[in-house]
Amino acid sequence: MESLGVVVIGRNEGERLRRCLSSIPRDMVAAVYVDSGSRDGSVALARAMGWDVIELAPSLPFTAARGRNSGFGYLVQRDPGIEFVQFVDGDCELVDGWLDRARFELQKQPDVAIVAGRLRERDREASVFKRLCDMEWNVPSGEVESCGGIFMTRAKAFSQVGGFEPSIVAGEEPELCLRLRRAGWRVLRVIEPMATHDADMHRFSEWWKRSVRYGRALARGVDLHGTAPEHHCVRPLLSAFLWGQFLPIAAVTCAITSLWFPSMLKALVLVPLAYGVLGARIYLYRRRLNDPPRHAALYAVFCILSKVPAAVGIASNWWQRWRTPCLGLSGSLAVHGEPGIRS
Structure with a gap:
């Protein structure tokens, strides 16, 4: 899988990060872990497990979009021959065989920019809120308008549209998919299992904050593309x-x-x-x-x-x-990485 890269992002994920990194076949892919100001030893853990690490500078807001862009840029700079990149959040574990399955789909369909699979919640009966997460991710397969943050992308397509908009705090994936579809690419969801996720959500207050975050993502999406023909969000x-x-x-x-x-x-x-x-x-x-x-x-x-x-x-x-009325697209998505501490 020399043409495949993996970007893992995280912040204070603890034991979940260990499980995440252990689920990725390091001997078969180029990989990097991007950390957003963790204080729980995540950086030391990743390095001890033999991972290249990028520590994002605190001078800019930490966002998942910024972390993924930075990791993508690091990989393609290190190995320009990388064709596909899998994005993984630090609270997720990839399912065995998923990388082969997603890569095969991208090779078979050259107009597909993104492939995602079935995401399941770990210990989904542990709380009502974890069960709700698992149900939320049970959606139909086929060609879709958007996906979540765990997916494999064609590096060429990702670079073409400028990657993620780094200023978006939540809802960055649908915004990326919108720009990809405008550029003529397709987004595909397959029925096969892709990863398990650990929301670690057990209290109503945690669910409430997550829902507030969703509302902010909707408003931000409308700010960016609400008046466009797609009426995004x-x-x-x-x-x-x-x-x-x-x-x-x-x-x-x-x-x-x-x-x-x-x-x-x-x-x-x-x-x-x-x-x-x-x-x-x-x-x-x-x-x-x-x-x-x-x-x-x-x-x-x-x-x-x-x-x-x-x-x-x-x-x-x-x-x-x-x-602060200046909330348009930043115009510089930092796809080619940013200054950081690398090992």
Whole structure:
């Protein structure tokens, strides 16, 4: 696999990083670990396991996009003959055989820029939130609009579009896939298992923060490409705003107004009815994906609940945008790496 490289990114992953690095066949690929300011010994661990390491400078914000770009640039500078690069997060473990499977698909279909497979959650019964993560990643295979952060890419295509936009804190993968599709490339998801992921999510507060982060990603996506023909992220943003902000405010307004105008209670009844219809639609969608009834109902409930923190994230992004209006594309994606400490 001399034409294949692997980039692992991480920050304070601990034992998860050890499992991640151990799952990658170092004798068969060129590989690098990119660290974003870890304080738990991750850098020393990677070096002890024989990995090349890049430590990102703290002068710029740490983002997954920046880390992946830096690792990609390091590999192609070291070996210009690399054709394909697999990106892996430090909390994931690659499945045996995945690198061969993904590489074969890219060789077979020269117009495909990205191949992703089935991602499963490690110990998915350990908490409700880990189960939700596993269900979230159970999506149809075939040609898709976007994928998550674990995938194999054609180096030529990745370089052509300038890699990831490093200023995006979350949701950088759909934005990259959008630019790839504009350039004529395709994104493919296959049914084969790709990796296991360990979200280590056991508390409601952790799930809430993750959902807020999703809302910020939606708002950032609309900032960048919302007015383009694809209307990138517009639909999910409007959905989060409607269900997570507008309707709750409308319900409270109707309840207060009904103290003086009792007829407003009729309008108030429509709000839970609307949420019920939405929940039923989500439930039926998950059942079509062969989820058990209990799991489908769980997913529907939390999908509706997630609209609220997502709306909080959207509002947070808009507030930040109002304070610092220069939020366009950076114009320099640092695909060819950046200064760092390498071994």
